[in-house]
Amino acid sequence: MRVTGKNSGRYSGLRVIKEALTGHRGWKPAWRDPEPQKEYDIIIVGGGGHGLATAHYLASKFNITSVAVIEKGWIGGGNVGRNTTIIRSNYLLDGNEPFYEFSLKLWEGLEQDVNYNAMVSQRGILNLIHTDGQRDAYRRRGNAMLLNGADAELLSAEQVRAECPFLNFDNNRFPIKGGLAQRRGGTVRHDAVAWGYARSADSFGVDIIQNCEATGFRIKNGKCSGVETSKGFIGAKKVGVAVAGNSGKVMSMAGMRLPIESHVLQAFVSEGLKPIIPGVVTFGAGHFYVSQSDKGGLVFGGDIDGYNSYAQRGNLPVVEDVCEGGMALMPMIGRARLLRMWGGIMDMSMDGSPIIDKTGIEGLYFNGGWCYGGFKATPGSGWVFAHLLANDEPHQTATELRFDRFQRGYMIDEKGSGAQPNLH
Amino acid sequence: MIIHHPLLGPRDSAEFTYLGDANLIDRPDWQDKKAADKFYEYQYLRNNPAGEHQELWYHEAGDRSWLVVTRNTVTHEITKVELARDVARARGRSK
Incomplete structure (x- = not known):
């Protein structure tokens, strides 16, 4: 069960005033810095916005708290800290728009959900x-x-x-x-998104393990049983990869070539x-x-x-x-x-749209292909990926965001520019 | 980035347009029994390495030649530039 802000206490206006009057001695680190356990139900590779959001929703909406987020550097040091902070849901195609609107609705309730000021500003x-x-x-x-x-x-x-x-x-x-x-x-204060999700996930007992780079997947007979990391092997029933930008590099360790x-x-x-x-x-x-x-x-x-x-x-x-x-x-x-x-x-x-799907390897799940629209998708991506990891079924807004759409001919190509990634 | 064109010497990369992985030279045989799968892999899947990468650049604002450029995707350093024609022929293509 959740103990709201177990480590750092609940944030509020009153708390700010109280801390101001008592010399700010009550503030504590917003999340723990744990050593990895031997095994988890789910490991999320990638401590960026999407990975941390996934952990938050796994714990808060799907009651799965045996979760680790492993991150090669420090959390929020990748694309969630390098974007232009825009949120919107102005897409055309049926495969995309329901998902992005779902995400925008989550932005609207984000700060109350995670008890963190992310400065969500609906300025249009x-x-x-x-x-x-x-x-x-x-x-x-x-x-x-x-x-x-x-x-x-x-x-x-x-x-x-x-x-x-x-x-x-x-x-x-x-x-x-x-x-x-x-x-x-x-727009939204982008770093605060990562920190808010991290603090919330941590308060549910999720282990956020920084400076822990994934160096390989342990795959036997088509089944993934964990992740080799710079801090040793960590076992898991399921592994979700959310490392957009580095997807090609990371998934190649599982022997996969991507449409990315x-x-x-x-x-x-x-x-x-x-x-x-x-x-x-x-x-x-x-x-x-x-x-x-x-x-x-x-x-x-x-x-x-x-x-x-x-x-x-x-x-x-x-x-x-x-x-x-x-x-x-x-x-x-x-x-x-x-x-x-x-x-x-x-x-x-290859079509300018993301992929949130199982892979051909049992127990290995993928979230990536965000092109340059990943930030706005953060809450939706987290929820939908958590849904997939928890239920092995795609969320209703993500039924089209699959690997096989290229082979089946069901591209979600907003610009209609074809399999030419630099034109999307 | 400066691309050292084999015929024209050093040229600004802004004169070129970029296509992608040089494996796009190796178009599958359409009569192959597994042509559908091979074309899917040819068209959509990429190695996408962090490091040395062979890729096709088109000298659109120049002599309209296709080049195979060997470039490091981490440092942007270009180590080799060849005419795509020569590379294709070396791989056994006739035209």
């Missing part, structure tokens, strides 16, 4: 429209969203102008003709500015998206670099391309200075 996301054809496409997408219980709102150019007067509306090549808004979209390539995506933050951008804005004529953090920095990004990479850093042509997109959309950005930039490694799948 706005996809800009530049041509009549694009308006038709966004109208269709908005309708698909509404049919799946999400919110969507088609805006005229005047409505967009009222909300974002700083955009370059009368650009000769890319005039802004409207937008598709999802008001429930927004690893690519680098760069992200950028400007110096801190006064509040100017109300929500998340995406450019429809190029690939550029921007929001403003609570500290004032403009957080933005664009295309992936486009070649296989595990390097967590990109090259300059894409930096130039992203900044050109920004200048075309909102010329005022040219006055801001770039503060920092970095790269994260994406699992780019």
